[in-house]
Amino acid sequence: MVEQMDLTMVNWARAQFAMTAMYHWVFVPLTLGLSFLIAFYESIYVKTGNEQWKRIAKFWMTLFGINFAIGVATGIILEFEFGTNWSNYSWMVGDIFGAPLAVEGIVAFFLEATFFAVMFFGWERVSKKFHLFSTWMVAVGSNLSALWILVANGWMQFPTGMIFNPDTARFEMQNFWAVLFSPVAISKFTHTTSSGFLYASLFVITISSWYLLKGKHVQMARKSILVAAVFGLLSSGYVVFTGDEAAYNDAHRQPMKLAAFEGLWEGQKGAGLVAAGIANPSKQLNDDKPPFLFEIRIPGMLSLMANRTPGSFVPGIKDLVYGNEAENIKGVEEKMRRGKLAVEQLALYKKAKREGATPTAESALARFDQNKAYLGFGYLQSPEEAVPPVSTVFYAFHIMVILGGFFLLLFLLFLVFALKNSLAQQKWLLFLGAISVFLGFMAGQCGWIVAEVGRQPWAIQNLLPVSVARSNLTAGAVQTTFFMFLTIFTILLVAEIGIMLRQIKIGPEGE
Amino acid sequence: MFGNLDLSVLQKLWWIIDSLVGSLFLFLTFVQGGQTLLWQLGKTPVEKSLMINSLGRKWELTFTTLVLFGGALLAAFPKFYATSFGGAYWVWILILFTFVIQAVSYEFRKKPGNLLGEKVYEVFLFINGSVGILLIGAAVGTFFTGSNFSLNEYNLVSWTNPLRGLEAAFSLFNLSLGLFLVFNARILGGMYLVNNIDFTGYADFEARTRKWVLINLLCALPFLLYVLISLVVMDGFGVDPATGVVSLVSGKYLSNLLAMPLVLILLLLGLILVIWGVISTAFTARRNGIWFGGVGTVLVGLVVFFIASFNHTAFYPSKAYLQSSLTIHNASSSHYTLTAMTYVALFVPLVLAYIAYVWRLMDTQKISAAEVTGKEADEMY
Numbered sequence: 001m002v003e004q005m006d007l008t009m010v011n012w013a014r015a016q017f018a019m020t021a022m023y024h025w026v027f028v029p030l031t032l033g034l035s036f037l038i039a040f041y042e043s044i045y046v047k048t049g050n051e052q053w054k055r056i057a058k059f060w061m062t063l064f065g066i067n068f069a070i071g072v073a074t075g076i077i078l079e080f081e082f083g084t085n086w087s088n089y090s091w092m093v094g095d096i097f098g099a100p101l102a103v104e105g106i107v108a109f110f111l112e113a114t115f116f117a118v119m120f121f122g123w124e125r126v127s128k129k130f131h132l133f134s135t136w137m138v139a140v141g142s143n144l145s146a147l148w149i150l151v152a153n154g155w156m157q158f159p160t161g162m163i164f165n166p167d168t169a170r171f172e173m174q175n176f177w178a179v180l181f182s183p184v185a186i187s188k189f190t191h192t193t194s195s196g197f198l199y200a201s202l203f204v205i206t207i208s209s210w211y212l213l214k215g216k217h218v219q220m221a222r223k224s225i226l227v228a229a230v231f232g233l234l235s236s237g238y239v240v241f242t243g244d245e246a247a248y249n250d251a252h253r254q255p256m257k258l259a260a261f262e263g264l265w266e267g268q269k270g271a272g273l274v275a276a277g278i279a280n281p282s283k284q285l286n287d288d289k290p291p292f293l294f295e296i297r298i299p300g301m302l303s304l305m306a307n308r309t310p311g312s313f314v315p316g317i318k319d320l321v322y323g324n325e326a327e328n329i330k331g332v333e334e335k336m337r338r339g340k341l342a343v344e345q346l347a348l349y350k351k352a353k354r355e356g357a358t359p360t361a362e363s364a365l366a367r368f369d370q371n372k373a374y375l376g377f378g379y380l381q382s383p384e385e386a387v388p389p390v391s392t393v394f395y396a397f398h399i400m401v402i403l404g405g406f407f408l409l410l411f412l413l414f415l416v417f418a419l420k421n422s423l424a425q426q427k428w429l430l431f432l433g434a435i436s437v438f439l440g441f442m443a444g445q446c447g448w449i450v451a452e453v454g455r456q457p458w459a460i461q462n463l464l465p466v467s468v469a470r471s472n473l474t475a476g477a478v479q480t481t482f483f484m485f486l487t488i489f490t491i492l493l494v495a496e497i498g499i500m501l502r503q504i505k506i507g508p509e510g511e
Numbered sequence: 512m513f514g515n516l517d518l519s520v521l522q523k524l525w526w527i528i529d530s531l532v533g534s535l536f537l538f539l540t541f542v543q544g545g546q547t548l549l550w551q552l553g554k555t556p557v558e559k560s561l562m563i564n565s566l567g568r569k570w571e572l573t574f575t576t577l578v579l580f581g582g583a584l585l586a587a588f589p590k591f592y593a594t595s596f597g598g599a600y601w602v603w604i605l606i607l608f609t610f611v612i613q614a615v616s617y618e619f620r621k622k623p624g625n626l627l628g629e630k631v632y633e634v635f636l637f638i639n640g641s642v643g644i645l646l647i648g649a650a651v652g653t654f655f656t657g658s659n660f661s662l663n664e665y666n667l668v669s670w671t672n673p674l675r676g677l678e679a680a681f682s683l684f685n686l687s688l689g690l691f692l693v694f695n696a697r698i699l700g701g702m703y704l705v706n707n708i709d710f711t712g713y714a715d716f717e718a719r720t721r722k723w724v725l726i727n728l729l730c731a732l733p734f735l736l737y738v739l740i741s742l743v744v745m746d747g748f749g750v751d752p753a754t755g756v757v758s759l760v761s762g763k764y765l766s767n768l769l770a771m772p773l774v775l776i777l778l779l780l781g782l783i784l785v786i787w788g789v790i791s792t793a794f795t796a797r798r799n800g801i802w803f804g805g806v807g808t809v810l811v812g813l814v815v816f817f818i819a820s821f822n823h824t825a826f827y828p829s830k831a832y833l834q835s836s837l838t839i840h841n842a843s844s845s846h847y848t849l850t851a852m853t854y855v856a857l858f859v860p861l862v863l864a865y866i867a868y869v870w871r872l873m874d875t876q877k878i879s880a881a882e883v884t885g886k887e888a889d890e891m892y
Binding site for chain 1: 564568569571572574575577578579581582583585586587589590592593594595596597598600601603604607608610611612614615617618619622623624625626627664665666667668669670675844845847848851852855856858859862865866869872873875876887890
């Protein structure tokens with residue numbers, strides 16, 4: 001397998017997946033959050049009978065529909081890219097990874113798809129209550145979809161509930177519940193969906209702020225903001241809470257990711273958290289240059305975040321690559337040695353089995369079992385390969401965290417002024433609100449960069465590097481489809497923005 | 512409960528479930544078929560609008576069924592998923608591309624500021640309904656004609672034809688199956704529109720729609736006959752149950768049909784139902800042809816999947832290296848995964864029930880010209 005690696009193809013396949021996922025994440029968080037906001041607006045309408053809330057719900061529904069379609073379009077490509085560009089991955093982990101995707105289709109997608117038509121076209125065809133029920137079902141279905149795909153993603157970050165079968169040369173599921181309730185899967189789901197709620201709340205605030213700045217649709221904008229600010233405030237609080245949980249999980253399951261996003265090259269006891277900083281661009285793994293040109297550090301905070309104990313040891317990138325005997329950390333070199341043993345013994349086992357040499361097969365299998373936890377390391381070319389791009393992940397993480405704090409404050413201010421009924425007078429706040437969705441978009445993309453770039457070089461943490469997970473394709477083929485999808489997604493994005501802007505300009509009916 | 516079932520039983524069960532999802536998808540391609548009829552049937556903006564809005568309320572169901580089909584194949588038969596998608600690269604990429612452009616077309620087509628204009632989105636819908644379905648047919652055709660791949664001992668796929676799956680479209684059998692599916696989708700599309708639209712004041716439109724259901728059947732028949740005759744006479748990819756060795760067996764698919772009389776009955780019943788659906792739509796005033804055509808399509812779809820796989824047959828054969836061929840037994844997930852997913856599949860009847868309920872609720876009142884041109888017109892597709 002290793003001899004056939006074509007890293008250029010791998011890079012194009014990664015670029016294609018990243019591009020599709022990033023486009024997908026422009027639209028999907030809006031679907032996740034806006035579906036609930038619409039359900040809130042419509043619930044108020046049904047409860048109060050006030051037609052204005054219905055018009056508000058319908059206005060946001062129009063924007064939801066425009067956004068929804070393109071989210072679906074990018075989603076189907078993501079699902080099938082696992083097969084087209086990552087077929088080795090699909091085979092090696094399909095037994096585990098496929099199950100959440102199938103469950104997603106059965107229990108979530110149809111809920112969304114079926115009730116979507118009622119939500120949009122059922123106003124005059126079904127009762128008011130059934131329509132409201134349908135709107136809620138779309139929200140629940142959308143978020144259930146997210147649950148299953150994030151369970152699958154969580155499993156890639158922290159593979160659990162499975163065993164490697166040497167006969168089939170793949171990982172097989174042993175415990176469905178361990179996969180579903182893995183702590184990483186749970187925090188991935190809660191953190192990601194709540195960030196979608198936050199993003200959608202910012203979307204509503206952005207458009208409503210613009211209306212207020214222009215003095216248009218004032219009543220509708222105020223009411224929309226009031227609900228979005230409450231939802232956004234609760235969501236952003238929850239995002240902070242689940243983000244902390246995600247960092248704790250990283251510290252224990254993906255320590256390299258944590259070290260990278262904190263720019264922590266040397267492990268420390270009582271490690272400080274970098275609140276802001278400029279990473280040293282010339283810093284290399286094997287030099288002693290300072291990691292930052294400038295930094296503001298909160299003493300002991302990283303240890304507290306990673307281990308819930310301020311004075312505890314947090315391993316740095318060097319500890320993880322070269323090992324740290326004092327802290328009982330095995331280095332990548334040692335893991336690679338054992339991984340290569342696992343790869344060799346697996347090949348020997350298969351050969352002996354084919355030839356009917358049972359004793360050889362048994363001893364090879366025994367040696368494979370001793371080393372199989374490091375299987376993925378056997379495919380790495382050098383210990384340094386185990387280090388993700390530190391600066392990229394560091395900046396992405398810090399931008400995300402700083403923006404997260406800003407959003408919390410922003411929602412609080414919007415809520416306070418909305419309750420005081422003096423929003424229209426706070427031009428500075430409305431201006432901030434009007435640009436906030438772009439910041440939300442940036443925070444969401446940064447979050448995924450931390451999660452996915454931060455776990456490189458792994459497709460499945462410690463078990464399957466991306467270089468082995470790929471399909472046997474030429475770089476040219478993947479390059480062609482990369483540009484094909486880039487072109488169509490960009491055209492559709494421009495079209496979507498054009499349509500959205502026009503609809504926003506038109507505004508809600510009868511307002 | 513399901514954990515006690517033998518692995519081979521679970522494999523068959525999941526093949527049946529996947530086949531059912533695939534066959535339901537074929538029924539739901541009435542959406543795609545309807546999209547290709549847009550210019551033929553919709554002679555005025557109102558007629559077009561009626562068609563688009565009627566189909567537009569169902570496109571997501573078809574799309575979701577396709578996604579579920581992919582997900583269920585990955586979960587239950589990951590070796591097929593990895594081999595076919597990673598190997599027959601271009602055919603799948605093109606199919607997906609046609610579904611990407613479909614997904615936005617309903618929503619974007621009439622919206623002001625849509626960048627490309629109404630016509631382009633209509634062309635997108637046509638491409639999805641024609642090229643997309645044709646290529647799906649060609650891909651399914653390879654279940655019988657074979658593909659060009661080999662698997663190494665780690666089950667990693669190498670494709671031996673530089674066209675990477677597109678070569679499937681150059682086989683007369685695959686092409687005929689693809690064209691049959693395109694025309695069948697158009698038949699179903701026409702029957703669905705007859706069922707779903709209130710034609711009051713649009714008698715010509717109704718007559719045209721009914722007439723084209725018949726014309727499409729006549730167009731489909733030569734391809735259907737070619738596929739059926741080929742299936743009867745062609746060599747198939749048999750598997751020796753004792754050794755697992757794959758070999759070419761003369762008249763394999765005919766012998767599969769004869770060995771599984773129930774499947775033969777399903778085929779005959781399916782074809783009769785489709786033909787009856789067409790006759791009742793074209794020659795009577797009935798509107799329920801879609802249900803006969805739909806059920807018939809599902810039955811014929813099941814037959815296609817069953818004769819390709821059951822009775823010791825390799826469902827995804829390799830022409831290049833016969834022993835790399837995939838069977839439902841060597842391509843499946845583990846016993847544990849199939850068991851876990853079988854419990855999840857218990858939700859399927861519930862899902863079908865609420866889809867049926869909502870469908871009925873929404874379609875009791877047919878789509879009328881008044882609806883698509885009335886005060887809510889700007890909320891329509």
